[in-house]
Amino acid sequence: MDSRLTIGELAKETGTKVVTVRYYEQAGLLPVPPRTAANYRAYGADHLHRLRFIRRCRDLGFTLDQVRDLLRMSSQEDQPCAEVNRISGEHLTEIERKVADLTRLADELRRINARCQGSGTVADCRIIEALSP
Amino acid sequence: MDSRLTIGELAKETGTKVVTVRYYEQAGLLPVPPRTAANYRAYGADHLHRLRFIRRCRDLGFTLDQVRDLLRMSSQEDQPCAEVNRISGEHLTEIERKVADLTRLADELRRINARCQGSGTVADCRIIEALSP
DNA sequence: ATGCACCCTATAGTCACTATAGGGTCAAGG
């Protein structure tokens, strides 16, 4: 039984694009796989797990640097996980800050947009006016 | 009375960095200013207004492409402002979508983080576990 | 043997800046 995957199969399996998989390899996130006689990358189950982990982290908004750290830590099972906690906590704080910023921004845009019905000319436009400080 | 500003003064006046002002010029957002004998850029009140407009739009999260469009429209006072309305409305929709995405994401991260006190080892870490799909 | 989908490398482009190198200019103080 041949459990090796081509890059295309690995990509499809994880919802990643082929070029992105190669990018992760070159970025040092995914180990260099063995090659077939035709120089095709041949991936195993370990690559699949690792790539799924990477994608999950990316979906959650972690940067590749953070993912790198999390990967390193997850392979050192006897180390304390305080550092894992710190990274995840800081990331949450950052996201909460972004939500607050964007919410404030959306409020302001709603206020600006409400002042114009889009039926007049630019000269009367309250949006342009509101954008001109 | 000399109303001309150096690039440094313009930058300070608008809360922009000097390099960013030059970047806006090269990106075609800020008109090329006249130069002094020493080849220094010499800005006038029109540049100041325009740069303030750009910064305000950027603060509201518009892309430079959108700002370019808004600038073009704001100079055609007799044109209908429906297009202005459309750009602003689409931008608001996009931001609202981002807020929803990030809120969902923050919820998930909070749930994940709550499962780990950071006192054990990585082997027991519920964060790593939650990140491994 | 021919088409087609897939694989390979290397390079450049995206966005909105930021950083660096290597210079020129100007006003104040010694």
Added chain:
DNA sequence: CCTTGACCCTATAGTGACTATAGGGTGCAT
């Protein structure tokens, strides 16, 4: 007059996380 320091100039490369393009090789079915 000379130097110091803050400012100005250009040109080029780097950031993050990909994406796109060019120019080729491989594998399988018809």
